[in-house]
Amino acid sequence: MSEKKFPISPERLEEIIKKHPTPFHIYDEKMIRANIRRLFKAFSWAPSFREHYAVKAAPNPRLLQILREEGAGADCSSLPELLLADAAGMQGEKIMLTSNDTPADEFQKAIELGAVINLDDISHIDYLEKNAGFPSCLSFRYNPGSLIEGNDIIGKPEEAKYGLTREQLFEAYRIALSRGVKRFGLHTMVISNELHADSFINTARLMFNLAVELKNKLGIQLEFVNLGGGIGIPYRPEENEVNIEYVGQGIRQAYEAIIQPAGLDGMAIAMELGRAITGPYGYLVATVLHEKKTFKDYIGLDACMADLMRPAIYGAYHHISIMGKEAAPCDQTYDITGSLCENNDKFAIDRQLPKIDIGDRVILYDTGAHGHAMGFNYNGKLRSAELLLHEDGSIELIRRAETIDDYFATLRYEGSVL
């Protein structure tokens, strides 16, 4: 069971809304800090543990600054994401570029920042060398193919566009060695939003064995193995979170059984968790504009799928509560909708909730990852603001809401200003 509790009182929320109208996402700094500390503690046994936060999940430099203060780095997969990490004060090898189908300017920026570069394909060795030169520390992304099952979200590894095959991997390290690269890492990322803890331990075992094989066959002493991200969160109250301490201990056993006897002791473990770090500590706050009763009972919010795409695109569950009605019986059945002109713009279908009134504040949970980040401007919808709830209860605006001027900024027509 995972508790779904919004960290702000109804009275305080109304004060916040006076200054920052709904809809907005709000992130709980205290809990994000506590959560990433818990991750580092679970891996405190490791000679060196690195968390490269998956910037894609919540691409806001202010959040990245908080994570940086806690010791995290960044997992970037585009040029703007590299710049976000840089803006957050992350430096050098705290930043890891794990991209695919990578353009030259992205490699160039990564080199300029001194980042670790993780190549997605054997052909990228030549492309990188030609367009940007090699980084001090080079890594390759392994695609284990049918050795790992994957899951519904990321699909089967052998059907994924990512990574090198086993055969290519050995060849790639050979080529890189021959070109003078001296420092190496190894990476994989095969599951997404997975709640089964043993998956991560199994992946670690597979990767550790590969690290040993690389040492034995090529004499490479890997500096790190990056196990990727993919730790899910319990979107539904009846789901349980992944026990990160259990994962940490399981990986420790694998490390002691495989890495230490092979003389690879000191090799760092890296992860690139995004969703598991910030996901549960973001909330989308919206206001009820309309109730509509036709063939079903609809509650219309001032937020829409542009603010949170997962329910509309994936049919994903996000928990919902009504401010001040937490104790009321859930004896009504509603579709909770946004105003976007798409029939799938529904945050929930046939959801059991307390009786809702117009003006009620609606809390959508677990929007701290892949929430605001995925928003679009379809149907002329403007993306919402992001707020940060500090430990002392004060509020910081960390992204203003989009404006009409933003929406028109790129347009060129008769009568346009540019």
Add this chain to the structure above:
Amino acid sequence: MSEKKFPISPERLEEIIKKHPTPFHIYDEKMIRANIRRLFKAFSWAPSFREHYAVKAAPNPRLLQILREEGAGADCSSLPELLLADAAGMQGEKIMLTSNDTPADEFQKAIELGAVINLDDISHIDYLEKNAGFPSCLSFRYNPGSLIEGNDIIGKPEEAKYGLTREQLFEAYRIALSRGVKRFGLHTMVISNELHADSFINTARLMFNLAVELKNKLGIQLEFVNLGGGIGIPYRPEENEVNIEYVGQGIRQAYEAIIQPAGLDGMAIAMELGRAITGPYGYLVATVLHEKKTFKDYIGLDACMADLMRPAIYGAYHHISIMGKEAAPCDQTYDITGSLCENNDKFAIDRQLPKIDIGDRVILYDTGAHGHAMGFNYNGKLRSAELLLHEDGSIELIRRAETIDDYFATLRYEGSVL
């Protein structure tokens, strides 16, 4: 069969790319004009025919200006869309607001512009009157429920969030009459991207009978019936376009059989086609950055799902050709991917194409509707430019590509400029 032919020669395209780097969408002005003229001709028998172009499909004022010149108005469903129509010079009742879960400012802007307002719910009568007042001409959106089957894209009408039930519809007109509204329209939109021509004729028949019933029961002389949009386009070469002349004649027969005998002659017919007008005449032009061979053969473009979401989100087919290789045998099997860090960022899976080389220009077809419009910034991806191909072959930039500055514009963090 629908011919898939890019209207620009390889040599001319290279000249264009020198000034406007890929990726970009390019729209064919000549064909868009010819296409909307064909629509107006197919309905030239009607006492008055109105096309309110669905702005959502291609929200660019420059395109709207062209459509305005051809006599079209706009179908808007958000405040920014109202402003786009206004920016394009569309005026008064050329603009129709068909929104749902509508906020007050949207109604207020529609009133200010003198637009027709089409209400989605009976409860919106009070909300509109209180927040904005009534427009000169008021319409209601009818949801026929199980009377119409719908299709896979828009779903079954009785599960759609849109419109009023039959019972509510009559009640709504009664209320509006009692509040002094004198001019009325009627609207429905029950199918999306449909290629079966008779669907549209059947919808017209249903709506015409309803118009007669409204006259008989309430004495309302409807000024227009808006049959919505929903005419699909043949994304696949083996599909056939909807014969708009056949649809026009079928609706004419229904009009003569139902509307004229009832003394409603003069009632206008309105449609709100978007996809069918501009869809086939937009092209996404991209360049091949990488080829990757692992478990499959991947071609990586400089465009990604941020430029065209339909394949990734819906698994939708978009035709692809390789510039200069139109006559070459399609003897290779590729996945065509973008660089977004999502495994579903694939424009095509297992597509038969000619042998592709790095640097080749790739044309993705039928992006003139719901193409650029749906793009997001996930993973830090910047949305592409839009170009207009004039009849004389010259090129006009009608939307510049997004920049890093655009991407950072809303952010607030330590060290940010604002």
